[in-house]
Amino acid sequence: MNRAAVFTALIVIVLLVGGVVIANRPHSAPPSATATPPSTAATALTKDTITYTGNDFTPGVLTITSGSTVTIKNVSTDDLQLDSNPHPIHTDDTDLNVGAVPPGQSRSFTVIKKGTFHYHNHLNPVQTGEIVIN
Known part of the structure; x- marks a missing residue:
């Protein structure tokens, strides 16, 4: 056999062995999606946030459900x-009197009373917001 034939045979053997090794290696499974548990009456209550920036409240109107x-x-x-x-006097909904x-x-705080209620910064009463409780 000449050198070219031996060299070609070695390359073919290396490629075959490499193919077998790659084909037989364990494959990692793709990451599975994390399932979100279904909502139940016990977990249906939400936690919502009102942010005070020094100038105003965000959001200006927050709509939530009773018990949130x-x-x-x-x-x-x-x-x-x-x-x-x-x-x-702060009498519309005393649940909002956080202080x-x-x-x-x-x-x-937790809201119970249903309706539309307005709140303000007692230290600067022109800064206001609204909560709608369904």
Whole structure:
């Protein structure tokens, strides 16, 4: 046999062995999607957030269901005192009378009473928002 034939035979053998090794190696399964558990009455209650920026509340109108937990986040450097309307007696929905929320902190509360209620920053009553509770 000449050198070219031997060299070609070696290349063919290497390719065959490589093909067998690759074909027999274990394949990793593709990642499976994580299933989201179905919603039940116990988990149907939501936790929604109202953010105070120092100038206003975001969102301006929050629509939620009765029994939901609402979190007020003060991301500003200003003091916040969240209370329901009307100012200064805060009697529309006393669940909204959270009181002081210092800068960088948050407070949570649960709403029960259904209806549309307005709230404000007691320290600056022109800063207002609305919660619709279904």
